[in-house]
Amino acid sequence: MSNDLAKTPLDSVHREAGARMVPFAGYEMPIYYRSIVSEHNACREKAALFDVSHMGRLRFDGVGSEALLDKLLTRKVSDMPVGGVRYGLICNDTGGVLDDVLVSHLETPSQQRYHLMVVNASNRVKILKWIESLLPEFPKVTFSDRTDITAMIAVQGPLAIETSKRIFHFDISKLKYYQATITNQFSKPVMLSRTGYTGEDGYELVCRAEEAPRIWENLMLVGRDAGFSEAGLGARDTLRLEAGMPLYGHELSESIDPLTAQLGFACTLGNRDFIGSDALEGIAENPTPMVRVGLLPDSKRPAREGYPVLNAEGQAVGEITSGSQSPTLSRPIAMAYVRRDDVSSNHLQIDIRGTLVPAEIVQLPFYRRS
């Protein structure tokens, strides 16, 4: 494999576990260890461990951090208390999505407060430059890229929180969904955040890069008997698709705005100035002709990204952005952008490699945990 790919701090752990490694966003990442479906099912039924160290971790310190973030993000974060986590988007002036991110407001044990932003691996360099261009307006903000000196692990599944009690001094069940804290593990700081990208309960942690293998091995040690599995990017994708969550490069791009993507909940509009706010207010008044939907193809064969969506008359009215066999539902599922006018008719078809297949529009998510 090419030498210009970066390795995460858990690279050797993955190789020892028999992972199949693939290039992804400039990193060598595990696509699966044994099989996508078994890792997917482990996450839904027990718990799964994901190395998400490839995602960018950007830190904002100092006076003005909140003002900078409020200018950058579709979601207001200046009113977020310590311990809060919010999902938001970074848009360009025309409302196109540059990235979707999580921002946490954290306090170190020495009572230093800062904000941590987690960005998509594929967008890290673009977002770094975007933020650096804003820094002159906020001279007291210290902005640092913590990606290379830290690692990030997601532990997701119904047993994730319960099992964490045997590992961490901090009781993660005390965090509500979308809350985060910093605790000490092996006398080193670890950020714990009750968030995830699978539709399951669970948490994500950020630790120092050199601590990551020991934490991962401890998690597997206490988890293996409980049915934990390591899980790769393959299962991460099928899990997020079932949970109806967008993925940058598929449902999100610079030519799609958050409202068309049905992410209005992550946009605080009205009396707020942020980059893209004027454009988004315009789009809120005059929606774009397209909308993101969930589709159930009436087929054994999965619909995939790029396949055309047609109306009953056979006119092209949209395109699949993500599609796969759903391991939980044992049937194909897909997300697509479809013309708003054709959504109500609900007589859509998908061109699956030359065969027209009826498809039903369904409310997202495809899967909701009980």
Place this chain on the structure above:
Amino acid sequence: MTRDETKLLYASTHEWADIEELDGVKYATIGVSAFAIEQLNDLVYMDLPEVGREVESGDELGEVESVKAVSPLYSPVSGEVVETHGELPDELEKLNSDPYNFGWIVKVKVSNDSGMDTLLKYEEYKKQCSESA
């Protein structure tokens, strides 16, 4: 009869061919190697060719889909499709455990030997797999 994987011929695109001669006519039974099935991971769909179709070696015979991707299935030989394994698409999970017997996909009546000389013996194919893994 159990097929011996070490006696089969392999295309560099991971199909195996078991070539038998009957009344002076060669027939190739074709499937996908255990290595490729493992790499494909979690098969969900297989599309078989129609009986009677004429194929050249290297032509697409059908498609195999895993959870993640669509992969073409190429014909290692030239000839006419004379039989397809109709039960296979409904029992793809058996491909993992038995790729060389239950896992046969099509039978082709070989019309000419074009492409046959490019097929690999088991040891050569294994070497190719170990280099790509």
